[in-house]
Amino acid sequence: MASRLGQSSYDPYDLYCDDEEYLICNNVAKTTPxxxxxxxxxxxxxxxxxxSPPELPPHWGLINLNLNDYHSDPMEISSIFxxxxxxxxxxxxxxxxxKYADRSNVARxxxxxxxxxxxxxxxxxxGRDVFGWKQSKTxxxxxxxxxxxKQFARTNDGSLAGKDPVLDPTSTxxxxxxxSEVKQxxxxxxxxxxxxxxxxxxxxxxxxx
Amino acid sequence: xxxxxxxxxxxxxxxxxxxVDHIDGMxxxxxxxxxxxxxxxYFAVKFARQKLSKYFTEVTPTTGMLxxxxxxxxxxxxxxxxxxxxxxxxxxxxxxxxYPTQYQQAFLKYVDNExxxxx
Numbered sequence: 123m124a125s126r127l128g129q130s131s132y133d134p135y136d137l138y139c140d141d142e143e144y145l146i147c148n149n150v151a152k153t154t155p156x157x158x159x160x161x162x163x164x165x166x167x168x169x170x171x172x173x174s175p176p177e178l179p180p181h182w183g184l185i186n187l188n189l190n191d192y193h194s195d196p197m198e199i200s201s202i203f204x205x206x207x208x209x210x211x212x213x214x215x216x217x218x219x220x221k222y223a224d225r226s227n228v229a230r231x232x233x234x235x236x237x238x239x240x241x242x243x244x245x246x247x248x249g250r251d252v253f254g255w256k257q258s259k260t261x262x263x264x265x266x267x268x269x270x271x272k273q274f275a276r277t278n279d280g281s282l283a284g285k286d287p288v289l290d291p292t293s294t295x296x297x298x299x300x301x302s303e304v305k306q307x308x309x310x311x312x313x314x315x316x317x318x319x320x321x322x323x324x325x326x327x328x329x330x331x
Numbered sequence: 332x333x334x335x336x337x338x339x340x341x342x343x344x345x346x347x348x349x350x351v352d353h354i355d356g357m358x359x360x361x362x363x364x365x366x367x368x369x370x371x372x373y374f375a376v377k378f379a380r381q382k383l384s385k386y387f388t389e390v391t392p393t394t395g396m397l398x399x400x401x402x403x404x405x406x407x408x409x410x411x412x413x414x415x416x417x418x419x420x421x422x423x424x425x426x427x428x429x430y431p432t433q434y435q436q437a438f439l440k441y442v443d444n445e446x447x448x449x450x
Contacts, residue, residue: 207338208404208407232401233340234338235397
């Protein structure tokens with residue numbers, strides 16, 4: 123089954139959804155016959171978890187997609203990206219030995235994976251070429267800069283100087299600029315000599331008087 | 332997402348959804364515009380959506396089970412996002428072909444295969 127794309131049109135602003143179905147927790151926790159206690163308990167927790175309502179619904183009412191504002195940061199548009207840390211939630215479940223405690227090891231295993239290392243993200247993400255699986259503490263800024271430098275060098279035959287026309291010494295315009303700079307320096311030096319000669323001549327005249 | 336020093340895997344599907352919704356909104360807003368730069372922008376956005384579709388359709392129980400599992404394990408969203416997709420195409424959420432049902436089954440099968448059978 124494919125994901126949602128390629129289907130009919132819909133209202134993208136319909137961010138409210140009916141959660142009544144979720145509020146009916148029918149706890150279909152039937153153990154699998156013939157399994158050990160632990161296996162049955164893990165599967166039971168999984169079934170129980172997926173039949174339970176979501177925790178603390180996010181503040182959907184605050185979402186305001188302003189399509190006329192092309193300069194706004196998309197990450198600031200929605201509040202869904204600032205949900206509480208789910209690792210805390212799962213840690214709490216484990217500590218309190220709640221009904222989902224057996225599911226926390228699944229959560230721990232899956233959430234320890236970096237997002238750019240999974241599925242299609244791994245194929246499109248440039249970050250995977252730069253950082254390993256375990257370097258999750260790298261900041262976004264460092265990541266961005268490293269990728270930029272790498273990509274820049276890659277597209278310019280390994281040269282970080284790249285194809286910047288300003289730095290190209292064979293360019294006629296650059297040559298003219300360099301020549302004018304040399305001329306200015308020469309003039310400056312000549313002016314100094316000229317001034318020195320004037321001063322020397324002045325002192326000679328004073329001595330002659 | 333790298334700015335947050337915490338897990339982000341569960342947000343991949345959410346971000347995809349947000350991007351698709353945003354692009355669709357942009358396309359609707361720009362569809363009837365006649366200014367040249369707006370027409371250019373419309374076609375650019377259209378191609379961006381095609382590219383995004385190409386990647387998003389790869390998120391299936393076969394090829395993107397980790398992303399789906401991570402999203403289901405997010406206690407604040409669970410199957411809510413998938414349920415929205417059914418509303419779009421008018422499928423009963425309890426139906427067997429509905430996204431939540433298929434993803435639920437895929438998730439339980441994944442847990443069964445990866446954890447229960449190994450212990």
